[in-house]
Amino acid sequence: MKIGYLGPKATFTEAAAALLFPSQPREPYDTIPDCIDAAAAGEIEAAVVPLENALEGSVNLTLDYLIHEQPLPIIGEIVVPIEQHLMVHPYFTPHWREVKEVYSHSHAIAQCRKFLHTVLKGAKQVPMTSTSAAAKFVSEHPHLPAAAIANRLAAEKYGLVIVQENVHDYDYNHTRFIVVSRRKEPLSPASPLYAGDKTTVVVMLPQDRPGALHQVLSAFAWRRLNLTKIESRPAKTGLGNYFFIIDIDAPMDDVLIPGAIAEIEALGCTVQLLGSYPYYFA
Numbered sequence: 001m002k003i004g005y006l007g008p009k010a011t012f013t014e015a016a017a018a019l020l021f022p023s024q025p026r027e028p029y030d031t032i033p034d035c036i037d038a039a040a041a042g043e044i045e046a047a048v049v050p051l052e053n054a055l056e057g058s059v060n061l062t063l064d065y066l067i068h069e070q071p072l073p074i075i076g077e078i079v080v081p082i083e084q085h086l087m088v089h090p091y092f093t094p095h096w097r098e099v100k101e102v103y104s105h106s107h108a109i110a111q112c113r114k115f116l117h118t119v120l121k122g123a124k125q126v127p128m129t130s131t132s133a134a135a136k137f138v139s140e141h142p143h144l145p146a147a148a149i150a151n152r153l154a155a156e157k158y159g160l161v162i163v164q165e166n167v168h169d170y171d172y173n174h175t176r177f178i179v180v181s182r183r184k185e186p187l188s189p190a191s192p193l194y195a196g197d198k199t200t201v202v203v204m205l206p207q208d209r210p211g212a213l214h215q216v217l218s219a220f221a222w223r224r225l226n227l228t229k230i231e232s233r234p235a236k237t238g239l240g241n242y243f244f245i246i247d248i249d250a251p252m253d254d255v256l257i258p259g260a261i262a263e264i265e266a267l268g269c270t271v272q273l274l275g276s277y278p279y280y281f282a
């Protein structure tokens, strides 16, 4: 069966999917929800979608869709270095500094803020569903004074010319991509990129209980469970109501994590397990 990814062809997500599933056919989807829905419907074996960027933070669309709309388990994760390049239609190469519009994914635009503010000051920044969707758009509109920010594969695929390489503002620019699937088994750790296992839970605190978050964190702390991320997202039930998404740097076991979850539930919290899965580093 195919592996779905945020498309069109030549996104960073496709590159991540190719690293994890080098010999499986791939199917692009226009949006993150479309891709996750296809995995939920069983049209594809698994969906690969971006989750978090080192410079810009979480991809809220992915987190919120998994929590509120389509609670598929996470079965794997890969962290990939990201290089953003500025590209134009060949016709525009000599005058690229005069472009009036820059198209890209909102995270990519955010990763290049300083470059855009200084070198392309005043150019309109237009968010697209992905970086390669932006590259495709620019290639299909040769008469627009437009550039795209995307990766090298996208420049090659859509016939654009890279006029400035590495336009992201900070060198350490990595993105986490997750694999979600109806099939519950995590990916096999056989790959040479395998770097460890983690477990992700979503915790909803009880209303008006002073110290509840502190007690949740203690349940992990005294068991010496290392947390690698804690993030709050609106529960969408009222101002001030949040979910906490917590990454634990350990695989699901028989004692420690179930014990922590039971303790947290006893506090009156609800706990949802998003997955326990291997992670890979490219």
Ligand SMILES: O=C(O)C(=O)Cc1ccccc1
Residues within 6 Å of the ligand: 006, 010, 011, 012, 013, 014, 050, 053, 082, 105, 107, 108, 129, 130, 131, 132, 175
């Ligand atoms: O738009 C893409 O190519 C994606 O795969 C999403 C994304 C955007 C910016 C950085 C990393 C991934």
